[in-house]
Each structure stands twice: as structure tokens, then as C-alpha cells.
Amino acid sequence: MRTRKKKEISVLIILFIGVLILGFFMLSLGESNYDLATVVKVLMGQEIKGASFAVMSLRLPKLIIGILAGIACGVAGNTFQVIMKNPLASPDVMGVTSSAGAMAVFAILILGLEGVAVSAFAIAGGVLVAVIIFSFARGNGFSINKAILMGIGIQAMMQALITFILQQANAYDLSKAMHWLSGSLNSAKLSGAGGFFITVLILTCFIQYRTKELKVLSLGEELPVTLGVNIDRERIVLLMASVIMVSVATAYVGPLASVSFMAGHITRRIIKTGGVYSLQAGLMGAIIVLSSELIGQNAFAIRFPVGVITGIIGAPYLIYLLLSIRNKRG
Amino acid sequence: MNIHTLQAKNLKAGYNKTVIIDGIDVTIPSNKISVIIGSNGCGKSTLLKNFARLIKPFDGEILLDGAGYDKMHSKDLAKIIGLLPQSPMVPESITVYDLVARGRYPYQKPFSQLTSEDQEAIEEAMEMMGVSKLRDQFVEELSGGQRQRVWIAMALAQQTDILFLDEPTTFLDISYQVQILELLKNLNEKKGTTIVMVLHDINLASRYADCLFAMKNGELIAAGSPEDILNEELMLRVFNLECILMKDPVSGSPFIVPKGRAHLRPESQDEGKKISQVV
Numbered sequence: 028m029r030t031r032k033k034k035e036i037s038v039l040i041i042l043f044i045g046v047l048i049l050g051f052f053m054l055s056l057g058e059s060n061y062d063l064a065t066v067v068k069v070l071m072g073q074e075i076k077g078a079s080f081a082v083m084s085l086r087l088p089k090l091i092i093g094i095l096a097g098i099a100c101g102v103a104g105n106t107f108q109v110i111m112k113n114p115l116a117s118p119d120v121m122g123v124t125s126s127a128g129a130m131a132v133f134a135i136l137i138l139g140l141e142g143v144a145v146s147a148f149a150i151a152g153g154v155l156v157a158v159i160i161f162s163f164a165r166g167n168g169f170s171i172n173k174a175i176l177m178g179i180g181i182q183a184m185m186q187a188l189i190t191f192i193l194q195q196a197n198a199y200d201l202s203k204a205m206h207w208l209s210g211s212l213n214s215a216k217l218s219g220a221g222g223f224f225i226t227v228l229i230l231t232c233f234i235q236y237r238t239k240e241l242k243v244l245s246l247g248e249e250l251p252v253t254l255g256v257n258i259d260r261e262r263i264v265l266l267m268a269s270v271i272m273v274s275v276a277t278a279y280v281g282p283l284a285s286v287s288f289m290a291g292h293i294t295r296r297i298i299k300t301g302g303v304y305s306l307q308a309g310l311m312g313a314i315i316v317l318s319s320e321l322i323g324q325n326a327f328a329i330r331f332p333v334g335v336i337t338g339i340i341g342a343p344y345l346i347y348l349l350l351s352i353r354n355k356r357g
Numbered sequence: 358m359n360i361h362t363l364q365a366k367n368l369k370a371g372y373n374k375t376v377i378i379d380g381i382d383v384t385i386p387s388n389k390i391s392v393i394i395g396s397n398g399c400g401k402s403t404l405l406k407n408f409a410r411l412i413k414p415f416d417g418e419i420l421l422d423g424a425g426y427d428k429m430h431s432k433d434l435a436k437i438i439g440l441l442p443q444s445p446m447v448p449e450s451i452t453v454y455d456l457v458a459r460g461r462y463p464y465q466k467p468f469s470q471l472t473s474e475d476q477e478a479i480e481e482a483m484e485m486m487g488v489s490k491l492r493d494q495f496v497e498e499l500s501g502g503q504r505q506r507v508w509i510a511m512a513l514a515q516q517t518d519i520l521f522l523d524e525p526t527t528f529l530d531i532s533y534q535v536q537i538l539e540l541l542k543n544l545n546e547k548k549g550t551t552i553v554m555v556l557h558d559i560n561l562a563s564r565y566a567d568c569l570f571a572m573k574n575g576e577l578i579a580a581g582s583p584e585d586i587l588n589e590e591l592m593l594r595v596f597n598l599e600c601i602l603m604k605d606p607v608s609g610s611p612f613i614v615p616k617g618r619a620h621l622r623p624e625s626q627d628e629g630k631k632i633s634q635v636v
Binding site: 031112236237239242243245246247248249250252253254255256257295299300301302 | 409410411430431432433434435436438439440442444445446448449450451452455456459460462463465467468496515521
């Protein structure tokens with residue numbers, strides 16, 4: 028009992044330290060690299076020529092938006108997977124992320140909106156797809172497999188819709204197109220990110236507050252009812268909280284591939300105490316985003332946006348996951 | 358242990374508008390073991406699910422101490438009525454202790470840790486089901502019989518006065534079947550828990566049940582002690598099966614031996630002819 032609790036907390040601390048270390052590298056590496064002392068000085072408010080602008084105006088926004096997006100995707104994906112008891116059931120695999128992205132790009136490029144309105148469109152897109160998937164998957168008793176397959180179909184459709192909108196809007200700007208096709212931190216700005224921060228903070232706290240319900244919901248369709256959980260209400264509320272969080276993240280960074288799918292699953296594989304671990308999954312999401320960003324910006328001759336890297340990592344992880352599911356059954 | 362009365366009045370129920378149970382009255386005997394028997398699709402599980410509030414009746418009502426379920430808060434109800442479903446889902450890499458601890462949900466408040474009361478209930482439940490030594494093992498690594506005991510321990514940790522079990526022995530070999538039923542009998546005797554379960558093995562049902570409910574086509578054909586109601590005629594009516602009634606050499610309870618044609622010995626040839634006419 029006590030050792031398991033210790034494990035959950037020590038993983039939380041290690042992940043937090045991991046985010047700090049990656050955060051330092053995010054601020055340190057780039058066109059010109061700065062050492063720890065310089066970075067700290069700049070963060071403390073000291074004016075250093077060149078460094079101040081690069082760190083405070085370019086790199087810090089990327090870092091903060093990246094952390095927020097990672098936490099949002101990680102917590103939301105983990106909640107989806109726990110409720111639906113299937114690692115494939117995550118907002119990105121099921122098309123919620125792409126749909127939020129499609130609505131956001133529609134709001135920005137076609138309607139010319141910005142700020143909160145874009146987030147509102149993204150949320151509307153995410154919620155709409157979630158409602159469609161879940162109401163169609165209901166039919167003869169709720170089928171999670173049906174919901175996942177339908178989500179995969181919708182995901183492809185929404186990705187096509189994004190491409191379509193980009194063409195209609197004549198978005199010849201490659202970086203803008205990449206942002207909406209795969210997600211990137213390149214246009215991250217801190218102005219207007221307050222809403223994003225508050226959304227992630229409130230919804231993460233809310234989901235953490237419902238940990239006991241999530242634990243009971245993972246026992247199948249029948250036991251939650253007899254244990255006294257209002258299963259329909261609880262599922263809807265928790266899924267909606269997740270959808271909103273991931274949609275707002277998508278409005279800021281575009282549809283990030285595979286982060287919400289990997290974060291929770293990796294976390295549960297590491298901790299292995301049969302728990303829910305929303306906070307750990309959130310930090311894991313942040314770690315995936317930050318390390319992918321660092322790889323994309325520094326490892327190759329060309330710079331790749333973060334979503335391209337998460338997508339590339341996600342594919343083999345999906346294959347590994349499918350193989351491990353088959354081995355377990357066999 | 359509180360005494361609760363649980364009854365279904367003129368209950369109509371089913372799935373997706375298909376009526377499976379069409380108006381039955383059942384009163385669950387308090388502090389006794391009741392077993393529901395009947396052929397596949399006769400509505401036993403439907404009845405159980407209505408009592409366990411997994412599905413809502415189309416018509417009629419289920420009354421706990423005279424009041425409908427919707428009059429009570431669902432967490433309070435969860436302290437009185439528990440269920441072990443037929444195939445509950447084991448969360449990924451969960452230990453025995455953690456799974457049993459989930460039975461304490463109705464007693465817990467958000468953010469609070471397990472209280473000493475919770476811990477006692479968990480220890481007692483594991484002790485009763487003989488799984489205390491397995492506490493740190495992963496549930497997915499246990500044998501079928503062990504796993505079933507863990508699930509029952511989880512339901513016991515819920516400390517309900519009434520416990521429903523949907524075919525608790527179905528996927529187990531015979532030694533585990535007997536073991537599980539012995540444990541349930543022990544629970545009933547020690548704590549007075551009202552137990553209601555669906556069983557397929559008539560002879561084990563006869564041995565362990567204080568009260569049998571025999572169902573067919575959504576109707577209650579007979580209810581009463583095995584001694585009173587279990588006989589050749591009932592088997593014919595409920596299962597459409599010719600049987601010989603004997604006495605269980607161990608418990609003295611009614612014991613059913615199905616006839617069938619393939620194995621009839623010469624002295625029962627006449628019986629065999631009768632069966633072929635029936636079939």
C-alpha cells in the first residue's frame with residue numbers, strides 16, 4: 028500500500044524534474060546557445076543583449092505553451108483511455124483533436140477571428156465530434172470498439188478538411204500550413220494565453236478531483252453502478268472536460284499527433300499500480316511535447332515542427348501497442 | 358447487520374424494448390441464500406440486473422424496505438446492495454489489495470485517503486475470501502478461482518447487507534465452484550448477508566440454497582426451499598428435461614440426474630421408450 032503510493036509520488040517528482048530539465052534546454056538551445064547562468068539571469072529580469080530577446084520573447088512562450096499543450100493532451104488522453112478502457116481511445120486517434128483543429132483553422136483563415144473566439148470554435152468542433160461518435164456508438168448498448176473505428180474515420184475526414192481549408196484560404200505560408208496540419212509551437216505567443224492556462228489549470232484540477240470516480244469507472248459497465256457512481260453523468264462530464272482541454276490546446280498549437288495517445292499509456296506502464304495518474308500523465312505529455320520540440324528544432328539540418336516529431340514517434344508506438352495487445356490475448 | 362426487505366412487484370423488464378420478464382412478483386428472503394435457476398434466456402439475469410439497478414424496469418417496481426430505488430441516493434444504496442457481475446473488467450496492472458479497496462468507494466470522500474475503517478473492511482474481506490496473502494500480486498496474473506475470490510472480496514469490502522452474484526461459478530472448475538459456494542455460505546452464516554445468485558448447476562444450487570426461484574420464459578414457475586420444489590416435474594417444466602430425483606448422499610438435499618437416451622441401462626429401457634416419445 029505505502030510502497031505503491033510512494034511509487035506514484037516519486038514518478039510524479041521525477042517527471043516534474045524532467046520537465047524542468049527539458050525546460051532549461053528549451054530556453055538554452057536555438058540559433059545561439061546560452062548557458063544555465065545566462066538563462067537564469069535573463070529569467071531573473073537581467074537585461075543581456077541578444078539573450079534577453081531570444082529567451083524571453085521567442086523561447087519562453089514556446090516553452091510555456093508547449094508545457095500547457097502537453098499537460099492538456101496528456102490529462103485528456105489519459106482520461107479518455109481510463110474511461111473507455113482502451114489505449115486506442117484517445118482524443119487524437121478518435122478525431123477530436125483534428126476536428127478541433129479544423130474548426131480553429133476555419134475560424135482563423137476563413138472567418139478572420141482570433142483569440143477566445145478561435146478557442147470557442149475549436150471547442151465546438153471537438154465537442155461536436157465527441158457527441159457524434161458517442162451517440163452513434165450507443166445503439167445496442169455502448170460499443171467502445173465502434174466508437175474508436177468511427178473516430179478513426181472522422182479523424183481522416185477532419186484532416187482532409189484542414190487541407191481543404193488551407194487551400195481555400197490560399198495559405199501559402201508553409202509554417203502556417205504546417206501549424207494546422209500537424210501542430211507546432213513556432214507561432215506561440217504569451218499574449219492571450221491566459222485563457223489557455225486557466226482552462227488547463229481548472230480542468231486538470233477537476234479531473235484530479237474525480238480520481239476516485241475514474242478508478243471505479245475502470246471496472247467495466249456494471250460495477251460502477253452498483254458502487255454508487257452515476258455512470259452516464261460521470262462519463263459525460265469527464266469526457267467533456269477532456270474534450271474542452273484538448274480542443275483549447277489545439278486552438279493554440281494545432282492538432283498535435285499522438286501526444287494524448289502516448290502520454291497516459293506510457294505513464295500507466297511505468298507506474299503499474301492500477302491507478303489513474305492524471306497529473307503524471309499530464310507531465311508525461313509535457314515531456315513528450317518538449318523533447319519532440321527539442322529534437323525537431325535541433326537534431327536535423329532542417330527544423331521540423333513539434334507535431335511532425337510526435338507523429339513520427341507515435342507510429343511505431345502504435346505498432347508496439349498493437350503487438351503487445353495481441354501477445355496478451357494469445 | 359440490518360434486515361432489509363427487497364421485493365419486485367409486478368415487474369416488467371427487458372432490453373431495448375424487448376420484454377423478457379412480463380409481470381412477476383418476487384420477495385427476496387432476508388438473510389438467506391437464494392438461487393435463481395432456469396434455462397438460458399429465461400430472464401434470470403434480467404431479474405438480477407433489475408434488482409442490482411443496472412437496468413430500469415419497464416413497469417412495476419422494485420422496493421427496498423418499501424421504497425423505490427430512485428428515492429435513495431445512489432451511494433447510500435451502494436452501502437446496502439452489492440453485485441458481482443458475470444465478467445467484471447480487471448483494470449490494467451492492478452494489485453489484489455487495490456482492487457478490493459475499490460469496493461470502499463461508497464464510503465469515501467473526494468481526496469480523502471482510506472480511513473482505518475476502510476482498511477479494516479478490506480482486510481476482513483480479503484481474510485474471508487482467503488486472498489490476504491495475494492495482496493501485492495497483480496490480479497491479471499491470478500488463476501480463475503483466485504481471481505473470482507478477489508472479486509467477491511471486493512464486493513465484501515463494500516459491506517452490503519444484500520449481495521447479488523451473476524453466475525459466480527460459471528468459468529470455474531468443479532473444485533473452485535465448491536470452494537466459492539462454501540465461502541458464500543460461510544459469509545451468509547457469519548454475517549447474515551442476504552445472497553442472491555444465478556447458478557447453472559442444479560445440484561449445487563439445491564445444496565447451498567435456502568430458497569430456489571425457478572424461472573421460465575420470463576415467468577416465475579416456482580419458489581421455495583429445494584426440498585419443497587425441486588423434483589422431476591419441475592425439471593420437466595423448467596428445462597424440458599426428464600430427470601430422476603435422488604438424494605444428495607452428502608447433504609441430503611434433492612439431487613437431480615438427467616436421463617437422456619444414450620446411456621439408459623436395460624432395466625430402464627421402458628423409461629427410454631417413453632422419452633423417445635416425448636422427444
